[in-house]
Amino acid sequence: MTCTLGIDIGTFESKGVLVDAKGRVIAEARHPHEMIVPRPGWAEHRADEDWWHDFVHITQSLLDRSGIDPNDIAAVAASAIGPCMLPVDASGRPLMNGVLYGVDTRATREIEDLTAQIGADTILDRCGNALTSQSVGPKILWLKRNHPEVFAETAKILTSTSYLTWRLTGEYVIDHYTAANFSPLYDVETLDWTRDLAPGIVDLGKLPRLLWSTEIAGRVTARAARETGLAEGTPVTCGTIDAAAEAVSVGVRGAGDMMLMYGSTIFIIQLTESRVRDPRLWYAPWLFPGQHASMAGLATSGTLTHWFRDTFARDLPRGEAFVTLAREAATSPPGANGLLLLPYFSGERTPIHDPRAKGAFFGLNLTHDRGDMYRALIEGIAMGTAHVTETYAEAGAAPSRILAVGGGTKNPIWLQATSDFTGLPQIVCEKTLGASYGDAFLAAVAVGRAKPDDIGAWNPALRTVSADPAPVHARHYALFRKLYEQTKDIAAELDGEE
Known part of the structure; x- marks a missing residue:
């Protein structure tokens, strides 16, 4: 039997699923965690304890429950809450808790300053989005202004999925869908990081390499294999934000x-x-x-x-x-x-x-x-x-x-x-398993075991709620x-x- 593994890290709970080549669920598992609210308007997770620990725990649970040989897993895909802001040092060690998506409003001043500096029309035209609490760029600027000692030690700025992919493969990557939330650092017309809108935020070399979500980012390293129970060399996709994987999961x-x-x-x-x-x-x-x-x-x-x-x-x-x-x-x-x-x-x-x-x-x-x-x-x-x-x-x-x-x-x-x-x-x-099921499907697409339109057969409509x-x-x-x-x-x- 060959299958694919999908794992999603949510705000309060992480979920994982093993799926066979026809989309049938072999095993599923979940693990809870908490959202940290240090003060009003802030929202955080711990990268190791909440993101990576959940990934390891769920993977091991799925392998135990299913009896699947890790070598029979054709590919792995992860998704997670996003967009988040996580600074890591040169060894990939988190330097602080991950700052969560739009529910965290700590960078309100930075949003206002950058909008005034660049211009709302320019931001919307080049980045596709007005700057809001969902934008990662202002949160990086908040870090630079408020914790310069942490910023000075920062080698990379990651998001939640990027961190998981790095722990699995040693590669720092991010998909274009997630990167578009890094306004004003991503240009939606050139599909690339941009230097000219706000050069004072961060050196672009500190941002992950851009890929499409179903591109293979790398393979499970020996260390990650020991920690998770996965087979060394298993392909790992770039991954994406949980909501995108959830959308895929229902067609x-x-x-x-x-x-x-x-x-x-x-x-x-x-x-x-x-x-x-x-x-x-x-x-x-x-x-x-x-x-x-x-x-x-x-x-x-x-x-x-x-x-x-x-x-x-x-x-x-x-x-x-x-x-x-x-x-x-x-x-x-x-x-x-x-x-x-x-x-x-x-x-x-x-x-x-x-x-x-x-x-x-x-x-x-x-x-x-x-x-x-x-x-x-x-x-x-x-x-x-x-x-x-x-x-x-x-x-x-x-x-x-x-x-x-x-x-x-x-x-x-x-x-x-x-x-x-x-x-x-x-x-x-x-x-209705959600993002983890979408991840498993995207993993199958990434290694040629499914086509994007196959999701309709994997997960057909059940009922309609009428207004x-x-x-x-x-x-x-x-x-x-x-x-x-x-x-x-x-x-x-x-x-x-x-």
Whole structure:
């Protein structure tokens, strides 16, 4: 038997899967970790303990459970949360915790300074994206300004997937899709690092080598083989960001296809015929040459459900809490008995790009219970998602079909609320394993054991969630939009007190 291995490192949990040549799952494994929040607006992971340790643990678990001979693994592909910022020294040792993606808003000043220095129009034209909390370039500048002693020792700036690939192969690489998030250091027209926009951020020699995600970055080294149990010499792909692998896993492969990922954040990827130029959305070259992707993401989604569980459901057994909360939310009607939630608990990414935005429950009265609050939380995330899909339509890129994936697809209230507020149906595929399954497929593509269009046979559609909006959905969405506009100045003033 020959198979491929895919492993994904998420915000709160890592997952891995072994898949045979027809896409059948041989074994799967997962391992939890925590997101570190040292102060408001910051979000971090430990590169060794959270990223590499999880990769090793999951690989060993999969080999043990499956009984597969490591020599029968044709290729390995990894994905991870991104884009992240991790400085390492000349030996590849992490010099600090990895700074996470857009949920980390520490570089707000650097975003403002670079935008003023370069010009918003120039950045959008050359980099494809306005500078936001999702951009890695400002975070590198933050490191240079605030920790010059660490910056001086830095030999490479990596992201999460780059670090895993280096641990496996000894090669410092990054795929073009991920690199596009390093604005203003990556030019989407030349598909290369750029020196002229902001030469004062970092020497480009400290950035990884650019590859396409299915190119072979290297092979498993002897040291990595000893640590993981993989066979020395096994091909390893360049890898990509988790959301991209997740999109692949459910069949996003042509223009008009949109992935809606229900994870620690809501993340959206839509393939388009040509580059979408809109400062409210992100752009990147897709995983294969000649294809284009337009992205969006909320700052807190699944993370917000974890916060609610840990804050308001401490009385519930941890393993049963989400099931119980969903059951309680089902007793609350659409509209949550007049309760609104702004889900901006870590600021917000698309489409408002406001790192100073604040979360809020609005409309509370003495009749509301936990079920109403959890329903309002789910609907607040759904309305944030509707704001994004509305933005795509305004940008001339309305989706032709939506494929839903991620842990939130197991919550029928969340799925239905999203369709009801967006007015759009969602397809749920047979397998909802997510990014690790997409990684295994990309590994098969990389070594010629599958073609990109084969994912439809690997993971066929299972069901469709149809939109069934009621008047309350339109009314609450309008109030949701109004509530942010009328409170954003207060939120910014509160931000100045932190």
